[in-house]
Amino acid sequence: xxxxxxxxxxQLELQAIELPSWAFxxxxxxxxxxxxxxxxxxxxxxxxxxxxxxAYTRLAPTVALHIPWDKVDDYDDLRAHAxxxxxxxxxxxxxxxxxxxxxxxxxxxxxxxVRRKAIDHHFECIDIMHATGSxxxxxxxxxxxxxxxQADLRGRQDRLHESLQTIYDRLGDEQRLVLEYKFFExxxxxxxxxxxxxxxxxxxALGEKAMVCLDTGHxxxxxxxxxxxxxxxxxxxxxxxDFNSRFYADDDLIVxxxxxxxxxxxxxxxxxxxGLNHPDxxxxxxxxxxxxxxxxxxxxxxxxxxEMTARALLVDTDALRAAQVSGDVLEANRIFMDAFYTxxxxxxxxxxxxxxxxxxxxxxxxxxxxxxxxxxxxxxxxQAGWGA
Numbered sequence: 001x002x003x004x005x006x007x008x009x010x011q012l013e014l015q016a017i018e019l020p021s022w023a024f025x026x027x028x029x030x031x032x033x034x035x036x037x038x039x040x041x042x043x044x045x046x047x048x049x050x051x052x053x054x055a056y057t058r059l060a061p062t063v064a065l066h067i068p069w070d071k072v073d074d075y076d077d078l079r080a081h082a083x084x085x086x087x088x089x090x091x092x093x094x095x096x097x098x099x100x101x102x103x104x105x106x107x108x109x110x111x112x113x114v115r116r117k118a119i120d121h122h123f124e125c126i127d128i129m130h131a132t133g134s135x136x137x138x139x140x141x142x143x144x145x146x147x148x149x150q151a152d153l154r155g156r157q158d159r160l161h162e163s164l165q166t167i168y169d170r171l172g173d174e175q176r177l178v179l180e181y182k183f184f185e186x187x188x189x190x191x192x193x194x195x196x197x198x199x200x201x202x203x204x205a206l207g208e209k210a211m212v213c214l215d216t217g218h219x220x221x222x223x224x225x226x227x228x229x230x231x232x233x234x235x236x237x238x239x240x241x242d243f244n245s246r247f248y249a250d251d252d253l254i255v256x257x258x259x260x261x262x263x264x265x266x267x268x269x270x271x272x273x274x275g276l277n278h279p280d281x282x283x284x285x286x287x288x289x290x291x292x293x294x295x296x297x298x299x300x301x302x303x304x305x306x307e308m309t310a311r312a313l314l315v316d317t318d319a320l321r322a323a324q325v326s327g328d329v330l331e332a333n334r335i336f337m338d339a340f341y342t343x344x345x346x347x348x349x350x351x352x353x354x355x356x357x358x359x360x361x362x363x364x365x366x367x368x369x370x371x372x373x374x375x376x377x378x379x380x381x382x383q384a385g386w387g388a
Contacts, residue, residue, distance in 0.1 A: 144187025211239025233273030
């Protein structure tokens, strides 16, 4: 295993990437949701599928839940089910974008009764966190306006702060609020939390237990995402990642599919800023597998993150720093690119085998017969993901 030094392998041994329960349900575009044989019918089956990813990669020890998609009668039982499959329940994601009352906003709505309803939903999520042992409450808001003059932009920010403060004050001592941002969609003229700066301004006003979530697909074309990563780490406010990939908008494709070099650059800055394998910086996927099988799609995703992490850790930081200080532009870029172009896959395959895993998790899972078995067993209804 000469390509990757032991110090890098030791870092990879610690890597953990949380899976989203909704990635295993049916999802699609605004035009069509394509069903898949064996789609989970309830949260228990979603967790069973997520456990398969961890079994073949040892990279995905936790599963995020989305409320109300993943509501159950007994969260202690759901937690025991997950732990029996070798995984734990992770981030709890709220949902204020599928209720008619939230047409013109939830936490920012002009009507105090609607805001109260949205706040109470987050209180329910916090109660679920106590039952599941989850640390993070992640909030993404689909709120904004489509036309100039439609909304009071400043008033909405004030109401957002008040709502978030009420939710924040309900958190337990070991719990966090993580605020996600998105450039646009479904609102098109303005979005209430459109960028990292707005998210940072809101969470900074709340306190130490409020952090920013960075979704890699939620930026304008050409945005230097690794600069944002650097800045949030520097400010101590990068709480989590939602990893996915995009070509045009919020495509939610397999991470690294559109621009592997971007993923490499992002993870390099994570490592440079001390965020790699740091307990306060959570790695999570947020993807919708619309045309590919769900479980292999998630396996491919976590392997892509692992591979780019290995490459990022191969950057000769001492030589790079020397080139930067001396102003040797071409040498600095060469050092960076040499690490990116290193083929770490054969070494990672050997390393997996040395740890009792299959050298090729994708092939091993395909040969396991799991997909055929769940297609036969799971009849009588399906549960969608975000399109529920």
